[in-house]
Amino acid sequence: MVHIERVDLNLLAPLAALLEERHVSRAAELAGVSQPAMSRALQRLRDTLGDELLVRTPGGYRLTPRAERVQRQLRAVVPRLESLFAPEGFDPAEAAEAFRVAGTDYTRVFAPAVFQRVFRESPRSTLHFRTWHDTIYEDLDRGVVDLVFFARSEPATALHTEHLFDDRFMCVLSADHPLAEQPGIALDEYMEATHVIVGTIGERQTAIDRRLEDLGARRRAGLTVPYHSLAVRSVPGTRLILTLPARLLTEQRADPGIRILPAPHEIRALDYRMAWHPRLDGDLGQRWFRDAVRAVTAELPKSPQ
Numbered sequence: 020m021v022h023i024e025r026v027d028l029n030l031l032a033p034l035a036a037l038l039e040e041r042h043v044s045r046a047a048e049l050a051g052v053s054q055p056a057m058s059r060a061l062q063r064l065r066d067t068l069g070d071e072l073l074v075r076t077p078g079g080y081r082l083t084p085r086a087e088r089v090q091r092q093l094r095a096v097v098p099r100l101e102s103l104f105a106p107e108g109f110d111p112a113e114a115a116e117a118f119r120v121a122g123t124d125y126t127r128v129f130a131p132a133v134f135q136r137v138f139r140e141s142p143r144s145t146l147h148f149r150t151w152h153d154t155i156y157e158d159l160d161r162g163v164v165d166l167v168f169f170a171r172s173e174p175a176t177a178l179h180t181e182h183l184f185d186d187r188f189m190c191v192l193s194a195d196h197p198l199a200e201q202p203g204i205a206l207d208e209y210m211e212a213t214h215v216i217v218g219t220i221g222e223r224q225t226a227i228d229r230r231l232e233d234l235g236a237r238r239r240a241g242l243t244v245p246y247h248s249l250a251v252r253s254v255p256g257t258r259l260i261l262t263l264p265a266r267l268l269t270e271q272r273a274d275p276g277i278r279i280l281p282a283p284h285e286i287r288a289l290d291y292r293m294a295w296h297p298r299l300d301g302d303l304g305q306r307w308f309r310d311a312v313r314a315v316t317a318e319l320p321k322s323p324q
Contacts, residue, residue, distance in 0.1 A: 027063070027067075030060060030063060030064055030067070031093075031097070031100070032050055033046065033050055033052070033057060033060035033061070033064070034060075034064055034089070034093065035090075035093050035097055036049045036050040036057075037057070037060075037061055037064070037072065037073060038072070038082060038086055038089065038090040038093065039090075041073060041079065041080045041081070041082065042079070042080060043057050043058055043061060044057075061073065068085065068089070070083055070085040070086065071083055072085070072086040072089075073086065107303055108303070109303035109304055109306075109307055111140045111141035111144070111307055112140065112141065112142075113143070114141050114143065114144055114304060115143040115144060115145075116141065116144040116145075116304040116308070117144070117145050117146075117147065118137065118144060118145070118146050118147070118165060118166070118304075118305075118308050119146075119147045119149065119163070119164045119165045119166075120146065120147070120148055120149070120164060120165065120166045120167070120168065121148065121149040121150070121151060121155050121158070121164045121166075121167050121168070122148070122151060122167065122168035122169065123150075123151045123168075123217075123219055123247070124246050124247050124248060125168075125170075125247060125264065125267060125291075126148075126168050127267075128264075128266040128267060128269075128319070129183075129312075129315055129316050129319060130148070130168075132315045132318075133311055133312055133315045134146055136311050136314070136315060137308065137311055140311070141307075149163075149164055151169075151219055151220075153220050155167055155169075156178065156294075159178060159294065159295065159296050160177065160296060162296070162298075165295060165296075165299060165305060165308075166293055166294070166295050166305070166308065166309065166312075167293065167294045167295070168183075168291070168292070168293050169291075169292055169293075169294060170219075170225070170226040170289050170290065170291055170292070171226075171290040171291070171292050177297075178294045178295065178296060178297070179294065179295055179296070179297055179300065180292045180293070180294040181292060181293055181294075181309075181313075182290060182291075182292055183291050183292055183293055183312070183313070183316045184291050184316050184319055185288045185289060185290060185291065186264035186265055186266050186288060186289040186291060187264070187265050187281075187282070187288045187289070188227065188262050188263065188264060188265070188281075188282035188286050188288070188289065189262070189263055189264075189265045189268060189279050189280065189281060189282055190204055190209075190260050190261065190262050190279070190280045190281070190282050191250075191251060191254050191260070191261040191262075191263060191268070191277055191278075191279055192254065192259075192260055192261075192277065192278045192279075192280065193254055193255050193256055193257055193258070193259070193276065193277060193278075194255070194275060194276050194277055194278055195256075196257075196258060196260075196278070197258075198212070198260075198280070199278040199280075200278075201280065202280070203280055203281045203283075204260075204280055204281070204282065204283055205283060206234075206236070206283040206285050209238075209260065209282070209283045210231075210236050210238065212239075212258070212259075212260045213239050213240075213241035213258060213259055213260070214238045214239060214240055214241060214242075214259060214260050214261070214262070215240075215241065215242045215243075215244065215250045215253055215254065215259045215260070215261040216228075216238070216240045216242070216243045216244075217243075217244060217245070217246070217247050217250050217261075217263070218243050218244070218245055222240075222243045224262070226289055226290075227262055227286055230285070230286055230287055231285075231286070234285060241257075241258075241259050242259060247263060247267050250263070251263070251267075251268075251277075254277055255274070255276035255277055256276070262282050262286070264289050266319075293309065293312060295309070
């Protein structure tokens with residue numbers, strides 16, 4: 020960088036034009052500048068390179084040996100510089116991106132459709148789905164993952180987040196549970212019960228538990244599991260209450276052994292989001308992937324009532 024720091028890179032285009040045309044007027048026309056401006060550029064180039072570059076002869080201007088060497092290098096360098104500074108494009112059909120995402124098993128309500136869309140439109144790209152863990156936001160910051168799907172429970176100020184959709188909570192009970200025949204569950208009844216907790220962070224179902232803590236309440240956990248699907252199968256024949264987003268239950272087969280009731284109205288709807296690091300804002304591949312997520316989630320039916 021010692022030499023390039025003292026060079027005005029705006030002289031590259033005049034230099035290339037002068038060496039190609041070997042004539043000040045034609046070089047000026049090619050570069051789109053006036054002849055006096057090109058003459059001044061030639062003098063500055065001579066001073067910078069310490070060489071005459073163009074020498075007048077009876078047959079016109081000729082290149083000096085130094086100028087010939089410079090011209091050969093420019094023919095290789097200028098197209099690369101042009102490519103470097105040209106607007107970037109992204110063609111998913113030709114791209115071979117590696118998209119790294121993370122979330123809980125709740126993402127099954129939309130992620131398979133996202134994956135299918137990606138592979139239809141960008142068959143050379145790959146997807147890597149990572150399981151949720153307590154330090155997932157640190158992985159975003161370190162660049163280990165590109166995009167995280169999560170239920171908003173507290174603001175992640177250092178990240179860019181975007182709302183995707185809402186989902187209401189439902190309670191799953193055994194058919195012989197004392198509350199099973201009621202039209203709904205009151206908060207005091209809910210808090211007196213024993214619960215299945217789907218632990219997303221620190222064995223806590225944060226979207227629910229933080230809301231209850233705001234109300235000064237805390238659930239009693241009888242069973243803690245890492246997956247929503249495992250939780251549903253654990254309820255029949257027990258006095259446990261499982262609280263799940265309604266979209267997870269849309270594909271639930273009719274089961275005479277369980278009842279599904281609305282959760283207490285104090286438990287707010289799930290605000291489901293995606294988050295990414297600000298450094299990925301302008302990356303065309305990542306923008307395309309986020310658009311794919313938006314398109315798929317926009318087509319989701321409304322949360323079941």
